[in-house]
Amino acid sequence: MSKQYYVYIMTNKYNTVLYTGVTNDLARRVYEHKNKLIEGFTAKYNITKLVYYEIAQDIKEAITREKQIKGWNRDKKKALIEGLNPQWRDLYEEILGE
Template identity: 75%
Template sequence: MTNRSKTLYTGVTNDLYRRVYEHKQKLIPGFTQKYNINRLVYYQETSDIREAIAREKQIKGWLRAKKIALIESINPQWRDLSADWFET
């Protein structure tokens, strides 16, 4: 996830829809609330929690340029992939 300034956040969840909603509504205190992380620009799915945690750790260990290349490989405009998930 990211914000207007393209600050990056990487996390893992068992319910992407719920977690994105929590970030957008600033329901969880911490980094994402402080930096207004509210745009989903990349995600991967797996049913194996160990695989998900390993992938999260791998991505968190990358340099910013590699993270950006991963995002732009599927989302070159950094569109909010969850933009139409929630009705206001």
């Protein structure tokens, strides 16, 4: 079985702050953000809602994609999110069932 990596975007309750990250365990990582187990940007800005993710098979590919998205302006990130999740729902419960 090949390893999977995830590039993801999270936001706060009001969808005003966006955070892009990469991980090999999306459910664990989102749990850490939601419960503020890791100090830093996401804890400071109350970023607890998973609004977008995509899967990569290679870590280098995932990191490259993360950097690409991080370089985008807010409108481009918003369009990416709304292509998958037009209502900006929290996708955390959905990924737990994967």
